[in-house]
Amino acid sequence: MAVNVVLTGVGHDRVGIVAELSKILYELGCNLLDSSMTLLRSEFAVILMAQIPDGKSIDDLKERLAAAEERLGMSVFVRELSEEELDEEDEDAEAFIVSVYGADRPGIVAGITAELARLGVNLTDVETRKTPGDRPIFMMVLEVTLPPGLSGDNLKSELQTVAAELQVDLSVNSVEVADL
Amino acid sequence: MAVLPVLVYPDSRLKKVSAPVDLEDESLAGLIEDLLETMNSSPGCIGIAAPQCDIHKRLIVVDVSRNPNMKQKHGLMILINPELLSQSGKNTAREGCLSLPHLTANVTRAKRISVKATNREGSEVIIDASGFEARAILHEMDHLDGILFLDRVSSLKTDVFRRKRYLTGTEDSDQGGQAGS
Numbered sequence: 001m002a003v004n005v006v007l008t009g010v011g012h013d014r015v016g017i018v019a020e021l022s023k024i025l026y027e028l029g030c031n032l033l034d035s036s037m038t039l040l041r042s043e044f045a046v047i048l049m050a051q052i053p054d055g056k057s058i059d060d061l062k063e064r065l066a067a068a069e070e071r072l073g074m075s076v077f078v079r080e081l082s083e084e085e086l087d088e089e090d091e092d093a094e095a096f097i098v099s100v101y102g103a104d105r106p107g108i109v110a111g112i113t114a115e116l117a118r119l120g121v122n123l124t125d126v127e128t129r130k131t132p133g134d135r136p137i138f139m140m141v142l143e144v145t146l147p148p149g150l151s152g153d154n155l156k157s158e159l160q161t162v163a164a165e166l167q168v169d170l171s172v173n174s175v176e177v178a179d180l
Numbered sequence: 181m182a183v184l185p186v187l188v189y190p191d192s193r194l195k196k197v198s199a200p201v202d203l204e205d206e207s208l209a210g211l212i213e214d215l216l217e218t219m220n221s222s223p224g225c226i227g228i229a230a231p232q233c234d235i236h237k238r239l240i241v242v243d244v245s246r247n248p249n250m251k252q253k254h255g256l257m258i259l260i261n262p263e264l265l266s267q268s269g270k271n272t273a274r275e276g277c278l279s280l281p282h283l284t285a286n287v288t289r290a291k292r293i294s295v296k297a298t299n300r301e302g303s304e305v306i307i308d309a310s311g312f313e314a315r316a317i318l319h320e321m322d323h324l325d326g327i328l329f330l331d332r333v334s335s336l337k338t339d340v341f342r343r344k345r346y347l348t349g350t351e352d353s354d355q356g357g358q359a360g361s
Contacts, residue, residue, distance in 0.1 A: 097334045167192075
């Protein structure tokens with residue numbers, strides 16, 4: 001049976017990382033499933049799922065990646081995925097965008113996400129950014145799904161309390177989907 | 181007449197909800213002049229809201245004709261106590277803001293709006309605006325309720341950008357350029 005794996009890696013950005021990484025996978029006969037790759041300032045990060053073909057093993061993949069590690073400039077970690085782990089998140093859960101911003105200071109992410117965890121809210125996407133300058137602004141945009149029984153309005157009022165304590169501004173918007 | 185200092189986020193005064201303008205207020209004419217002078221002092225600026233200058237009254241000025249790359253039909257608008265009557269359509273374009281000088285963002289807003297307001301002469305006007313003019317009015321009206329464009333973005337990666345050039349008025353002209361304040 002084919003083996004599914006998740007591969008993660010971070011390395012200093014340069015031209016050709018994705019090309020070289022995907023070439024290794026392709027030459028082994030792997031099929032790419034989902035991936036997310038992005039650049040944060042100078043560091044390029046990869047999270048990728050792939051299927052290793054029959055007759056090849058996770059060790060074959062690890063071996064080829066290890067051989068290329070220095071050239072890639074990226075330490076890569078590979079782990080086998082079970083069938084359950086391959087499943088998509090619950091797509092029926094209602095999604096919201098939580099936008100948080102304020103004068104930069106430590107504790108904004110920890111404070112907001114602790115409250116979200118307490119409420120049973122799942123984070124599906126997290127992005128943060130700090131602006132340059134003398135008075136930097138810290139921004140965080142979260143994509144979240146709510147547990148049964150928690151409404152968008154509840155979420156907003158619970159988060160507003162924490163936001164006030166942290167002296168940040170916050171808004172909660174539902175993700176509008178236009179069915180066409 | 182004076183160019184007023186503009187509040188820059190994270191100044192919390194930008195998040196206040198502004199109070200209606202008293203049309204009998206004798207300082208109103210001077211305030212309008214100051215706002216116009218403040219807008220005109222920033223190249224590329226096509227609108228400003230009174231609360232950005234720490235005057236928490238429902239007054240905005242918009243003049244899209246200041247940017248020759250943008251389509252407009254109303255020229256200079258001075259809108260006192262503006263109220264959104266209707267909006268339709270959706271459109272996403274890049275906005276800048278004097279109060280968030282390091283950032284620009286892709287913001288989705290209505291394509292067409294109808295706004296009721298009082299003009300400088302004290303008469304009630306109905307403004308039907310579209311495109312960038314509608315966007316500029318909605319952006320400035322948001323300031324009256326303490327809303328900044330960061331409240332209207334859904335992704336930092338795809339919607340929010342560090343500003344590389346400041347208020348030249350020509351950046352991203354294919355997308356309509358920079359919105360006002």
